[in-house]
Amino acid sequence: MSTVATPRGRSSQRRTRCKCAGGGGGDRAAACCFNPLRSLFRCPGRGRGRRSRSRSRHTTPSKVRDASVAGGVEQQSEEPSFFVYAMPNQGGGDGVTADHSKKKKKKKHSKPRLPSIRSCFRGKKNKERKANAAAVVARRQALTPAPSLVTHPPHSPSTPEKTQAATPSATQPPSPAVTENGRTNSPATPNRIIPATPRPGKHSTSSASAPSPFPPQWQQPKQVEGLEIVEVATGERLSAHDVGLIEMVGSSADVSAESSVKSSLDYANDPPQQLTVSSKRKPAVVKATEPTRVWLNGNAVKGKAGERFTGPPVAGEADELWAHDIACSRVHAVMLAETSWAKRTPSATILMAAATSQSFLSPAPNPLLRPRILPVAAASTSMASSESEERKETKLWGGRFEEGVTDAVEGFTESISYDWQLYKYDIMGSKAHASMLAAQGLITAGDKDIILEGLDQIEKLIQDGKFEWRTDREDVHMNIEAALIEKVGEPAKKLHTARSRNDQIVTDLRLWCRDAIDKILFRIKQFQVSLVLLASKYVDLIVPGYTHLQRAQPVLLPHLLLSYVEQLERDAGRLVNCRERLNFCPLGACALAGTGLPIDRFKTAKDLKFTAPMKNSIDAVSDRDFVLEFLAANSIAAVHLSRIGEEWVLWASEEFGFLTPSDSVSTGSSIMPQKKNPDPMELVRGKSARVFGDLMTVLTLCKGLPQAYNRDLQEDKEPLFDSVKAVLGMLEVCTEFAQNISFNSKRIQSSLPAGYLDATTLADYLVKKGVPFRTSHEIVGRSVALCVSKNCQLAELGLDDLKSVHPVFEGDVYEYLGVENAVNKFISYGSTGSEQVKKQLEDWRTQLGISS
Numbered sequence: 001m002s003t004v005a006t007p008r009g010r011s012s013q014r015r016t017r018c019k020c021a022g023g024g025g026g027d028r029a030a031a032c033c034f035n036p037l038r039s040l041f042r043c044p045g046r047g048r049g050r051r052s053r054s055r056s057r058h059t060t061p062s063k064v065r066d067a068s069v070a071g072g073v074e075q076q077s078e079e080p081s082f083f084v085y086a087m088p089n090q091g092g093g094d095g096v097t098a099d100h101s102k103k104k105k106k107k108k109h110s111k112p113r114l115p116s117i118r119s120c121f122r123g124k125k126n127k128e129r130k131a132n133a134a135a136v137v138a139r140r141q142a143l144t145p146a147p148s149l150v151t152h153p154p155h156s157p158s159t160p161e162k163t164q165a166a167t168p169s170a171t172q173p174p175s176p177a178v179t180e181n182g183r184t185n186s187p188a189t190p191n192r193i194i195p196a197t198p199r200p201g202k203h204s205t206s207s208a209s210a211p212s213p214f215p216p217q218w219q220q221p222k223q224v225e226g227l228e229i230v231e232v233a234t235g236e237r238l239s240a241h242d243v244g245l246i247e248m249v250g251s252s253a254d255v256s257a258e259s260s261v262k263s264s265l266d267y268a269n270d271p272p273q274q275l276t277v278s279s280k281r282k283p284a285v286v287k288a289t290e291p292t293r294v295w296l297n298g299n300a301v302k303g304k305a306g307e308r309f310t311g312p313p314v315a316g317e318a319d320e321l322w323a324h325d326i327a328c329s330r331v332h333a334v335m336l337a338e339t340s341w342a343k344r345t346p347s348a349t350i351l352m353a354a355a356t357s358q359s360f361l362s363p364a365p366n367p368l369l370r371p372r373i374l375p376v377a378a379a380s381t382s383m384a385s386s387e388s389e390e391r392k393e394t395k396l397w398g399g400r401f402e403e404g405v406t407d408a409v410e411g412f413t414e415s416i417s418y419d420w421q422l423y424k425y426d427i428m429g430s431k432a433h434a435s436m437l438a439a440q441g442l443i444t445a446g447d448k449d450i451i452l453e454g455l456d457q458i459e460k461l462i463q464d465g466k467f468e469w470r471t472d473r474e475d476v477h478m479n480i481e482a483a484l485i486e487k488v489g490e491p492a493k494k495l496h497t498a499r500s501r502n503d504q505i506v507t508d509l510r511l512w513c514r515d516a517i518d519k520i521l522f523r524i525k526q527f528q529v530s531l532v533l534l535a536s537k538y539v540d541l542i543v544p545g546y547t548h549l550q551r552a553q554p555v556l557l558p559h560l561l562l563s564y565v566e567q568l569e570r571d572a573g574r575l576v577n578c579r580e581r582l583n584f585c586p587l588g589a590c591a592l593a594g595t596g597l598p599i600d601r602f603k604t605a606k607d608l609k610f611t612a613p614m615k616n617s618i619d620a621v622s623d624r625d626f627v628l629e630f631l632a633a634n635s636i637a638a639v640h641l642s643r644i645g646e647e648w649v650l651w652a653s654e655e656f657g658f659l660t661p662s663d664s665v666s667t668g669s670s671i672m673p674q675k676k677n678p679d680p681m682e683l684v685r686g687k688s689a690r691v692f693g694d695l696m697t698v699l700t701l702c703k704g705l706p707q708a709y710n711r712d713l714q715e716d717k718e719p720l721f722d723s724v725k726a727v728l729g730m731l732e733v734c735t736e737f738a739q740n741i742s743f744n745s746k747r748i749q750s751s752l753p754a755g756y757l758d759a760t761t762l763a764d765y766l767v768k769k770g771v772p773f774r775t776s777h778e779i780v781g782r783s784v785a786l787c788v789s790k791n792c793q794l795a796e797l798g799l800d801d802l803k804s805v806h807p808v809f810e811g812d813v814y815e816y817l818g819v820e821n822a823v824n825k826f827i828s829y830g831s832t833g834s835e836q837v838k839k840q841l842e843d844w845r846t847q848l849g850i851s852s
């Protein structure tokens with residue numbers, strides 16, 4: 001037996017055999033339990049004959065195997081697989097199984113159909129399975145988290161431990177490790193967010209015994225009757241993503257059930273024991289009281305393709321796109337299977353398999369950018385109730401309370417699922433505070449040393465991914481403080497002297513913003529450098545300049561690129577100003593009124609590298625104007641980046657054809673093979689929307705608050721984090737794009753004659769000849785009209801033609817015509833004239849420290 005702790009409690013080698021009696025006899029070509037999707041979802045029981053095995057080897061890539069191996073998983077089979085929750089009707093006499101065989105007979109010569117999964121599960125009512133099923137059902141019923149509190153990260157690294165180790169600073173709560181017995185290894189699990197403890201009794205929302213206040217159609221999907229977990233084959237890459245349990249079952253008599261995707265977290269937290277890696281692989285049979293019904297993450301799934309999205313949504317789950325994506329793929333695959341084309345074409349099943357698995361082909365998340373957060377209630381499903389009880393603790397603020405908060409309130413009010421990201425700053429603030437308390441004689445030097453040492457250890461634990469985040473401890477402050485008390489005892493209880501979470505959170509946030517601004521400034525500079533280098537490559541390239549997106553005047557490309565650089569510089573300036581203004585220390589403002597204890601706020605401010613303590617304690621805990629300012633600065637930067645995105649997308653189009661992004665910064669089309677899309681810049685444009693939205697969120701959040709701290713302010717963090725993440729990503733991608741595009745000089749040059757770009761220069765010529773500008777404008781207008789009638793350029797008009805428009809024209813006019821001449825005539829400061837642009841370019845190179 002191999003013990004495997006996989007990220008989401010699944011592993012490709014966890015297999016149960018389908019004892020399919022469904023006529024396939026293991027031959028894929030014959031009808032088996034998953035007929036049309038056999039190549040992807042074949043029955044591994046009877047279908048594991050030599051023939052199908054060898055086929056499988058040839059037809060399935062080895063990525064799952066690789067992923068498993070990479071994750072330290074012992075490989076038991078060469079075939080990657082994923083798991084299926086199938087819902088055979090175990091009743092035997094209810095007609096569904098019989099139905100299936102009847103229909104099978106009836107339709108003998110009609111088009112192939114999806115045979116019933118039930119055929120896979122005949123004759124499996126042995127005692128052992130029943131006992132196991134009962135145990136699993138009992139555990140799941142007791143511990144299933146409230147659906148509204150469950151999130152299902154669509155992907156997770158196949159080797160989260162490795163990722164953690166590689167990026168300790170980006171600590172994030174990883175998935176629970178699942179032990180051999182299927183339980184989550186809670187205490188040892190790195191960075192787990194421990195959920196609200198389920199409470200029996202009147203507040204319990206998760207107790208199976210408590211009657212639900214909701215009508216049946218709005219209740220959480222329960223266990224399905226005769227739930228079987230069977231292995232299906234060859235879900236390429238599936239196990240590398242946290243897709244959860246995929247049940248994909250065809251049924252001929254299928255009026256009620258086709259397939260389902262069950263919660264990966266349900267599974268991760270409560271994998272049936274039979275599914276752990278074992279040499280004795282048996283199907284897990286889970287029985288429950290409901291009629292045969294299959295759920296797609298809360299949506300009842302009906303038999304016909306078009307009916308499969310009916311059924312009530314389950315709060316918090318129904319809107320998860322991965323589930324709908326799978327549903328769509330399934331419907332699509334079944335539709336394909338039902339076509340005569342699919343029946344005739346052997347490769348069709350493979351194509352369908354590919355189409356069906358498309359939804360899992362997303363890259364592993366970057367833990368730096370998207371920490372994976374475990375659901376609030378996750379641990380409650382992974383612990384036996386006695387364990388849960390043991391974990392209950394009195395809140396740090398719990399002195400006056402006689403009963404705990406409900407699970408719903410706890411889940412709703414916690415912020416640890418995102419504010420854990422502040423841990424570094426929280427610890428920094430606590431250390432400065434403890435040192436100040438000691439310096440002021442409010443705690444002893446010994447206590448201070450113990451506190452500092454304890455905080456160091458906690459920081460190390462967090463960075464190593466070994467810290468246990470608990471939602472019942474609400475937020476980053478109480479998680480760290482409670483852990484410190486656990487670790488060092490009494491001295492830690494003195495740390496909160498002359499401090500409140502109100503000044504603590506805003507201190508953390510200011511420190512976080514300070515660093516975030518520094519990161520954005522760095523990225524802005526990187527992008528500026530890339531633009532200047534790009535400009536340096538095309539010093540002489542003239543491009544059409546546009547107003548109203550109509551050709552206007554010729555400009556040098558470097559001039560255009562440097563215009564972005566200028567804008568970015570102002571973006572940076574706004575952030576620098578914002579940083580200066582936010583760099584004042586609120587710590588010591590306490591709840592709102594300050595303290596009667598002799599603290600030294602100047603010392604704390606200095607130790608934390610703030611300019612000074614904030615002067616007014618009420619102001620200190622009240623305001624989030626620094627967040628608003630930061631988000632506003634980000635928004636303006638996002639406007640600029642979005643416009644660059646738009647321009648480059650436009651220029652990359654066939655119609656413009658002015659630039660070509662390299663393949664490394666382009667993406668393709670899933671259906672149109674010829675396409676090469678500039679998606680990164682489209683997304684730069686697109687992500688600006690969320691940056692503006694983040695600003696709007698916090699503006700709206702703050703506008704109605706009475707003075708001092710209000711819990712609403714907890715809502716400032718997610719938009720703030722989101723905005724910073726988006727802007728950092730946008731800048732990074734813009735930089736890479738700039739480094740990987742080439743301007744198509746020939747195409748641009750050949751396009752230059754169009755649009756009379758030199759017309760304004762011609763007007764300037766006439767002004768130099770003493771013609772009033774309004775008159776010269778009119779003369780040039782008539783000259784252009786002449787060109788239009790002759791279908792030629794201004795430079796192509798003969799002197800006689802020009803003189804026919806106005807006698808003021810002389811031979812020297814040709815020094816002004818044509819785009820090169822036109823550009824050379826620009827001499828004003830900041831203009832597109834070659835000398836000006838050359839000078840600007842040099843200045844920027846110096847300013848940005850570009851030497852060669």
Ligand SMILES: N/C(=N\CCC[C@H](N)C(=O)O)N[C@@H](CC(=O)O)C(=O)O
Pocket residue numbers: 415419475499500501502505591709711713714715
């Ligand atoms: N609950 C509270 N502040 C919570 C601040 C942290 C919160 N997670 C946030 O992000 O704003 N304020 C209490 C004081 C305290 O808990 O320290 C009060 O003013 O009554």
